[in-house]
Amino acid sequence: MIDFDAFYKITYGLYIVCSGNKIKGNGFISNTVFQVTSEPPRFAVCCNKNNFTAGLIEKTKAFSVTILEQETSSDILGRFGFKSGRDFDKIEGMSVIFGQSGVPIVLNEAIAYLECNVIQTVDTGTHMMYIGELIQSVLLDNPKDPLTYLYYRQIKKGTAPKNAPTYINKAKQEIQKTAGSFKKYRCSACGYIYDEEAEKTEFKDLPSDWICPICGSEKSDFIEV
Amino acid sequence: MIDFDAFYKITYGLYIVCSGNKIKGNGFISNTVFQVTSEPPRFAVCCNKNNFTAGLIEKTKAFSVTILEQETSSDILGRFGFKSGRDFDKIEGMSVIFGQSGVPIVLNEAIAYLECNVIQTVDTGTHMMYIGELIQSVLLDNPKDPLTYLYYRQIKKGTAPKNAPTYINKAKQEIQKTAGSFKKYRCSACGYIYDEEAEKTEFKDLPSDWICPICGSEKSDFIEV
Numbered sequence: 001m002i003d004f005d006a007f008y009k010i011t012y013g014l015y016i017v018c019s020g021n022k023i024k025g026n027g028f029i030s031n032t033v034f035q036v037t038s039e040p041p042r043f044a045v046c047c048n049k050n051n052f053t054a055g056l057i058e059k060t061k062a063f064s065v066t067i068l069e070q071e072t073s074s075d076i077l078g079r080f081g082f083k084s085g086r087d088f089d090k091i092e093g094m095s096v097i098f099g100q101s102g103v104p105i106v107l108n109e110a111i112a113y114l115e116c117n118v119i120q121t122v123d124t125g126t127h128m129m130y131i132g133e134l135i136q137s138v139l140l141d142n143p144k145d146p147l148t149y150l151y152y153r154q155i156k157k158g159t160a161p162k163n164a165p166t167y168i169n170k171a172k173q174e175i176q177k178t179a180g181s182f183k184k185y186r187c188s189a190c191g192y193i194y195d196e197e198a199e200k201t202e203f204k205d206l207p208s209d210w211i212c213p214i215c216g217s218e219k220s221d222f223i224e225v
Numbered sequence: 226m227i228d229f230d231a232f233y234k235i236t237y238g239l240y241i242v243c244s245g246n247k248i249k250g251n252g253f254i255s256n257t258v259f260q261v262t263s264e265p266p267r268f269a270v271c272c273n274k275n276n277f278t279a280g281l282i283e284k285t286k287a288f289s290v291t292i293l294e295q296e297t298s299s300d301i302l303g304r305f306g307f308k309s310g311r312d313f314d315k316i317e318g319m320s321v322i323f324g325q326s327g328v329p330i331v332l333n334e335a336i337a338y339l340e341c342n343v344i345q346t347v348d349t350g351t352h353m354m355y356i357g358e359l360i361q362s363v364l365l366d367n368p369k370d371p372l373t374y375l376y377y378r379q380i381k382k383g384t385a386p387k388n389a390p391t392y393i394n395k396a397k398q399e400i401q402k403t404a405g406s407f408k409k410y411r412c413s414a415c416g417y418i419y420d421e422e423a424e425k426t427e428f429k430d431l432p433s434d435w436i437c438p439i440c441g442s443e444k445s446d447f448i449e450v
Contacts (some may be wrong), residue, residue, distance in 0.1 A: 002266070006337035006362040009292045009371045010258060013236030032259050033235060036271050037350040042229070044269075044354075046261050067234045112231035121244045122347050124356055125262040129269075131349055138233040146234045148373075167263045 004168050012149035012166070016080050017045050018091075018104045019056035025096075025104035026085030028051045029077060031149045033065050033164055041134040043116055046127045048163035052085035057118060057130055062101035065114040069144040070151055072109045077152075078215035080106075081161050082190045092168040100135050111142045127165055158214045159191035185222040190215035196223060229393050232279055237374035237391070241291040241305050242270050242306035243316075243329045249274035250329035251278045251310030252322070254302060257375045257390055258290050266359040268341055271352045273388035277310035282343060282355050287326035290339040295376060295441040297334045302377075303440035305331075306386050307415045318436050336367045383439045410447040415440035419447060 018027035032046040043150060047054045057063050068076070079090055082217040095107040099115040107113070115133025123129075149166070152158040182197035192214040197204050202220065210219050243252035259270035270288060272279045282288050293301070304315055318333040324340040332338070341357025348354075374391070377383040385392040407422035417439040421427050430449065435444050 001361050001363060002359060003337075003362050006292070006339065006364040007260060008366070009337040010239075010260065011238030011371055012259065012372045013234075032261065034237065034257050034259055034271075035232060035235065036354060037274075037352050037390055038256065039351060039394075041232070042349060044349075046259075067231070068369045077340055080333045092440050112228075112234040112265070114231065120347070120349065122345070122354075122356075124267060126264060126344065129347075131347075132329060134227060137228050138226060139231040139234070141229045146235045146236055164324060165260045169264075205308050 007166065007168070008150075008153070014068055014072070014077075014147045014149055016068065016076075016106045017047065017053065018064045018066070018106060019053050019060050020091075020104060021060065021102045022098055022104075024056070025091045026165075027058055027064075027066075027080050027090060027104070027106060028053045028085075029081035029161070030065075030164075032148065036131060041137075042131055043114060043134060044129055044166070046124070046129050046165050048127050050164075051163055054128055056130075058121075060101065060103055061118045062103045062135075063116055063118065063130060063132060064103045064105040064224070065116070066106045066110045066220045067071065067112040067114075068147040069109050069111050069142060070147045071144065072147050074156075074213045076109055076214055077156075077158065078190070078212070078217075082215035084215075088153070095186055107140070110140055111146055112137065112139045113146055113187045156214065157192055161190065184225045186225045187215060187217050188221050188223055189217040193225070230385050232391065232393070233378070239293055239297070239302075239372045239374055239377055241293065241301075241331045242272065242278065243289045243291070243331060244278050244285050244287065245316075245329060246285065246327045247323055247329075248279070250316045251281055252289075252305050252315055252331060253278045253310075253388075254306035254386070254419045255290075255389075256385070258355070261356060263391075266362075268359060269346070269354055269356045270341060271349070271354050271390050273352050275406055279353055279408075282353075283330055283346075285326065286339055287324070287328045287360075288329040288343065288355060288357060289324055289328045289336045290341070291331045292339075293372040294334050294367060295372050296369065297372050299381075299438045299441060301334050302381075302383065303351040303437070303442075307440035307442075327445070331426055332365070335365055336369055337362065337364045353354075362435040370422055381439065382417055382420075386415065409450045411450045412437045412440065412442050413446050413448055418450070
């Protein structure tokens with residue numbers, strides 16, 4: 001038996017993993033960043049092979065990790081989590097420094113960052129795992145708690161993008177029927193659920209310029225569930 | 226610059242990772258369990274090469290992961306986190322079932338469990354990373370939140386064992402002096418700090434049969450810091 005709900009009990013944080021350089025940099029939201037050895041400190045990140053950033057890491061042989069604050073805005077999560085760097089420049093307009101390896105490091109809504117040189121690459125199937133030796137780690141002057149995947153799911157009602165290792169295909173699962181006359185609407189881009197009962201506002205009454213609080217998609221991108 | 230405090234902003238859970246069989250099984254407390262691909266679901270665990278369980282995973286080619294509840298007792302954390310299976314049978318007396326691969330699965334204070342067959346082994350230096358394909362995952366009838374490393378450190382005042390990827394050698398760091406007349410005592414086995422000011426009881430006034438709340442070491446194993 002495989003019970004997907006058991007997966008949700010595994011604890012993760014949420015990070016921006018970046019690579020590239022000053023000319024072309026990119027990043028994505030990752031929940032799989034973890035320390036694999038203590039001496040020397042080495043960290044691993046997982047990256048879908050289709051992610052634009054995967055190609056940049058392969059080329060640059062380095063990556064940065066931005067540890068996000070708990071109340072990270074939907075602008076940052078939408079920009080880095082639900083859009084592709086093939087389509088637009090995610091780094092432009094962000095507060096960015098460049099590390100010792102030349103990779104961009106995003107400082108928006110950050111509490112700390114790491115920078116690593118890739119020393120091992122592991123093909124795990126749909127994803128690549130990059131193991132990096134730490135070049136630098138910096139704790140920023142931001143006392144907020146780190147954003148966890150649980151907080152993002154429970155409080156921000158977010159879901160994993162299709163390319164995440166933890167993505168669960170909801171179409172394969174039975175959709176729960178809502179009791180009463182309240183309806184729910186799903187963002188077709190990121191899976192965020194707008195629940196009329198919880199929000200105390202009917203979806204049709206939202207202003208036409210209302211956008212998905214997670215990924216910034218337009219109201220017309222929502223489908224009734 | 227390497228700021229070790231930045232490491233603490235990475236989010237982890239805490240788990241028991243087990244391997245072996247009915248005749249000889251063993252497990253250890255791990256904070257590095259994570260999903261690496263979604264289709265098919267594959268999970269990775271990191272294990273210090275010196276861990277007794279590492280040898281069992283190499284032989285059995287399978288492992289189980291018990292996802293622990295938030296209020297996991299110091300008995301479980303001490304038994305699996307700060308003692309070696311070379312010295313005593315950690316599995317004996319526990320509530321255990323055996324998985325499809327034959328590995329023990331600990332059910333004490335558990336909210337869910339996974340079982341995986343190892344399909345890849347990665348040498349990351351001091352640690353081995355085992356990547357396993359999921360055989361089964363079960364959500365148990367225990368509604369509690371999962372135990373996180375942050376909760377363990379902040380609420381339970383626990384530290385990482387020497388073999389953990391996230392171990393930080395405190396002897397290398399400056400020990401903060403306590404202001405006033407309150408003293409602090411460190412457990413020489415697990416590093417737990419008894420803080421007289423926070424506990425409102427002088428260490429010398431604790432009963433002689435008092436034990437470390439994390440690993441169960443005796444009062445005499447504490448050293449003033």
